[in-house]
Amino acid sequence: MAGVNKTHLTETDIITKFILPAIKDAGWDVMTQIRQEVKLRDGKVVVRGKLAARLSVKSADIVLYHKPGMPLAVVEAKANKHEIGKGMQQGLDYARLLDVPFVFASNGDGFIFHDKTNPAQLESEIRLEDFPTPAQLWQKYCAWKGFTAAQLPVISQDYYDDSTGKSPRYYQLQAINKTVAAVSAGQKRVLLVMATGTGKTYTAFQIIWRLWKAKNKQRILFLADRNILVDQTKNNDFQPFGSAMAKVTGRKVDPAYEIQLALYQAITGSEEDQKAFKQVAPDFFDLIVIDECHRGSAAEDSAWREILEYFSSATQIGLTATPKETDDVSSTDYFGNPVYTYSLKEGIEDGFLAPYKVVRVDIDVDLQGWRPTKGQVDKHGELIDDRIYNQKDFDRTMVIDERTQLVAQTITDYLKRTNPMDKTIVFCNDIDHAERMRRALVNLNPEQVKKNEKYVMRITGDDDIGKGQLDNFINPKKAYPVIATTSELMTTGVDAQTCKLVVLDQNIQSMTKFKQIIGRGTRINEKYGKLWFTILDFKKATELFADERFDGVPEKVIRTTSAEISDPHSEFDELLADEATDEAGAESASAAEEHAATYSAAAGDNSGDFEEDEQRKIRKFHVNGVVVKVLAKRVQYYDADGKLVTESFQDYTRKTLLKDKEYASLDGFIRKWHSAARKQVIIEELEQLGILWQVLAEEVGKDLDPFDLLCHVVYGQPPLTRKERADNVRKRNYFSKYSEPAQNVLNSLLDKYADQGVQEIEDIQVLKLKPFDTLGRPLEIIKSSFGNKQAYEEAVNELENEIYQLA
Structure with a gap:
């Protein structure tokens, strides 16, 4: 790309013309190892009154994988007008979520390489042509994780590829990968703590699938204490196991099946002849996964614990949203400390x-x-x-x-x-x-x-x-x-x-x-x-x-x-x-x-x-x-x-804006408002911060548009209603410089503003509505009144400036 002036290129152009070619030249496969615009969070839901809004979340520009489901590095790009390492902090945040040690920041001139595997020099600058190969990063990653050669076949086992496109969320990836790593290293008791509703069963399925396919575990028992949990698991997440899977019924464990799902109550009881689990040898199962392990199985004197102790040679993985710690019942005493925890607070913050x-x-x-x-x-x-x-x-x-x-x-x-x-x-x-x-x-x-x-x-x-x-x-x-x-x-x-x-x-x-x-x-x-x-x-x-x-x-x-x-x-x-x-x-x-x-x-x-x-x-x-x-x-x-x-929604709005650098002062807010070609962009941006206009207007109890709502609520200014602002514009008689047809259009737009707000007049489709529809099609109105579309947009922009003139 010699001779290209990078400073005029967009961030997307920098990725397309410089960053992706450098990565591909280093041997990374486009189909299986490179993903662009990877959205890791859904965006937190903010609730006030009867309304809710999702906050906007950014996507990681590029994530590099050893193979699907096994992330290695994050690449964060910026336009060339920025310093080469500007995207590093953002990239480090994504790397934390993905539990990867490598982050690359670039503006198209080269890369800043953050390498957690090299504490002697965490960050260094490298040329575009020196981007590391997949083998180089995988080798460094395995050393960082402490994987042995014997673990690698299990660690590298593919995920189940869902034809519907469903793939694990970032925290599920962490839970699955950390559990598979622990089991492959010989850990016999593993505890996973994941909040209700975060997909524990789907996570368990992927863990079992990879261990089973890698032939690390051949006979597997999934235990639960509610019939509905067993049936939901069998019919939904575990369905890909097909004919290899069976539910234990009639107090009989059929050794012909490799994947067995069972109710505790179906395979044990107070009498010896009710203990169906003893129909097979103690070493029959080599993996047991216990759903909701905070309940019966955690108690030392529980009849259900007897099952786990009978199959003590098996690897046992406990799943729970609420690990229990009492004198009698301890999840951690039995399973050890969690290999991974994903809390309710994290789930809400991420928008899941x-x-x-x-x-x-x-x-x-x-x-x-x-x-x-x-x-x-x-x-x-x-x-x-x-x-x-x-x-x-x-x-x-x-x-x-x-x-x-x-x-x-x-x-x-x-x-x-x-x-x-x-x-x-x-x-x-x-x-x-x-x-x-x-x-x-x-x-x-x-x-x-x-x-x-x-x-x-x-x-x-x-x-x-x-x-x-x-x-x-x-x-x-x-x-x-x-x-x-x-x-x-x-x-x-x-x-x-x-x-x-x-x-x-x-x-x-x-x-x-x-x-x-x-x-x-x-x-x-x-x-x-x-x-x-x-x-x-x-x-x-x-x-x-x-x-x-x-x-x-x-x-x-x-x-x-x-x-x-x-x-x-x-x-x-x-x-x-x-x-x-x-x-x-x-x-x-x-x-x-x-x-x-x-x-x-x-x-x-x-x-x-x-x-x-x-x-x-x-x-x-x-x-x-x-x-x-x-x-x-x-x-x-x-x-x-x-x-x-x-707190009231006014309190929430005030706190949210004042801690944002661009809105921390009245001057900053007004400057940003006036500099925006379309006010709708700012309105939508603030909605993504959780500012819900309808709720705010109801709480304030006045017919104000977003500008005056914020001036009043956040900065303590006396507000003007839309009608008062429209009347002030007419008093200044600024319309006189326009032709009579243009004045008629602008007057009607001002009426629209007074009735419905600035969003209404910024949409060119307003010209299809009454009273404009009697004047012709939108393009005809624009041509006859203003000459061309650019002149019309400039007139609307000037009208907005008049509307928001401060007294």
């Missing part, structure tokens, strides 16, 4: 998971308590124990009908204001509470129930009709059921992609359980308009968001006394409820009850009640005629630092 808005509702009896009058009896004639009942008691030991009604009314009012057909899960304290909540919601929504009696359904472990509707509830294509009331059954294993409202009327003290429940809403489904969700909290459960353990290290629960074990909110009872409500049915429930019987202090059954001993259940009083009211509501948003903040 839905953010949440929290509406906290404080009810007077919850905060102030309720005490019976002397000698008061409940609805059933039971003398009520004389004490003060508070939030922790309601719907466990004390039922107040009016409180149930108020919660149901608040849910109904929220859905009527938003969308009555938004999928909603109401988490209740027990099955009795879930049934009363179902009834209250039915009575408050007669029009919706008349359209379809399944508008509200109780979906709990004891009800086959309700459980039969679970698949319909989670299916985006099925409108009904809309509202599901539940207690334990839907806390895990429910892929509710379109759930937009999660209601918490349950006492939640376990961080593990809280994370699982929040995970019901975190999936995104843009096709069905699900970008975010709301948490309606009646029990202060969302205070757990402020706990550093929410998105940090697992909780550590210390148990020391039998009294603590019998606490109805304990980790033991949570585990018990998980087991007892499993969709495997009566076998699972009875096994859990037998397990529970060994604890004299505590036991539980599928009703959700908690027994103090075999004879006496906790007493539950039931009253009505109590005046109950809402004391306060407050709305909180998920902020950029992962915390819930109570």
